Amino acid sequence: MNADIQGEHDAVVHYLMHAWTVAQVYGPQIEAIARDEMQHLKWLAHTVVHLRGTPDFSPRMVSPVSDLKSAVTADIAAENAAIAQYEDHIRQISDMTVQNLLRRIVLDERDHRRQFEEMLSKIDETDGELAGPSMVATKEVAQNLQKLLSYEYGQVLEFLFRYFVERHNETIGMGDEDRAIEEMKHLGWIAESMVALGTTPSWLPEDNQTGSIEDGSDEVKAYERLAEWAQNAYPEMIPRLHRIIGHEQYQNLTRHIRLFTVGSLKESVSNPWHKDVSQEKERKN
Numbered sequence: 001m002n003a004d005i006q007g008e009h010d011a012v013v014h015y016l017m018h019a020w021t022v023a024q025v026y027g028p029q030i031e032a033i034a035r036d037e038m039q040h041l042k043w044l045a046h047t048v049v050h051l052r053g054t055p056d057f058s059p060r061m062v063s064p065v066s067d068l069k070s071a072v073t074a075d076i077a078a079e080n081a082a083i084a085q086y087e088d089h090i091r092q093i094s095d096m097t098v099q100n101l102l103r104r105i106v107l108d109e110r111d112h113r114r115q116f117e118e119m120l121s122k123i124d125e126t127d128g129e130l131a132g133p134s135m136v137a138t139k140e141v142a143q144n145l146q147k148l149l150s151y152e153y154g155q156v157l158e159f160l161f162r163y164f165v166e167r168h169n170e171t172i173g174m175g176d177e178d179r180a181i182e183e184m185k186h187l188g189w190i191a192e193s194m195v196a197l198g199t200t201p202s203w204l205p206e207d208n209q210t211g212s213i214e215d216g217s218d219e220v221k222a223y224e225r226l227a228e229w230a231q232n233a234y235p236e237m238i239p240r241l242h243r244i245i246g247h248e249q250y251q252n253l254t255r256h257i258r259l260f261t262v263g264s265l266k267e268s269v270s271n272p273w274h275k276d277v278s279q280e281k282e283r284k285n
């Protein structure tokens with residue numbers, strides 16, 4: 001089932017990238033498919049935790065695509081592979097409840113394949129090439145955006161992992177699932193801005209790390225610097241940046257637990273949560 005989780009995670013990051021970069025008119029439709037995949041991931045992760053396993057939330061890589069046709073062709077292949085893998089797992093798993101869940105997911109995957117095939121049949125050869133940017137980011141701004149993008153991705157995974165694995169007490173307001181969703185929005189806004197500024201977002205930097213921003217206040221500072229730059233250079237971005245900054249400030253107010261980066265999450269994926277809690281205890285003592 002962790003292989004299925006990885007497959008859904010792959011689907012989410014690929015479809016989001018395709019929606020943000022080359023999708024044009026199909027952006028909303030591909031994003032809706034990505035949301036289905038997020039739900040599948042959620043159902044599978046809850047099931048793995050219920051079966052006393054640890055859901056695998058290690059970061060996934062995305063290979064960039066240059067046009068809509070190759071994106072949709074890859075997406076059809078991904079749906080075919082997913083359907084074959086689920087059918088195989090349905091044969092291997094004897095538990096009826098899990099079998100029924102996987103059959104329910106396959107139902108969606110078949111419809112995704114149908115949608116992508118329909119898109120492919122409508123795409124004109126000249127469609128889907130990246131439109132020229134309205135303006136171009138400086139190298140430094142592009143690097144900062146990339147760093148923030150990777151950082152947001154790390155945060156999504158951190159909050160998701162906490163949401164699935166931690167035992168929750170009652171909480172005031174926002175929970176970890178909401179935080180993960182909030183970070184996904186930031187991720188999308190940053191990626192869309194990068195595309196508008198003529199840079200292609202890369203899902204993870206080459207060293208696989210999430211960048212050097214270590215804590216929440218540094219993140220806020222990075223966004224504030226970006227907002228200063230955008231004031232004259234790219235004012236359309238300002239409202240979104242202010243919203244992100246407000247979100248992050250609230251997160252910092254309500255965050256009790258040490259952050260971990262994608263790197264550390266990956267290293268300790270066998271049981272990261274317990275390790276983290278014990279470190280917290282040590283620090284308090």
Ligand SMILES: [Fe+2]
Pocket residue numbers: 008011036037040082105109
């Ligand atoms: Fe799926």
Ligand SMILES: [Fe+2]
Pocket residue numbers: 011037079082108109112113
């Ligand atoms: Fe799918």
Ligand SMILES: [Fe+2]
Pocket residue numbers: 152155182183186244248
């Ligand atoms: Fe964020």
Ligand SMILES: [Fe+2]
Pocket residue numbers: 155183219248251
């Ligand atoms: Fe954040």
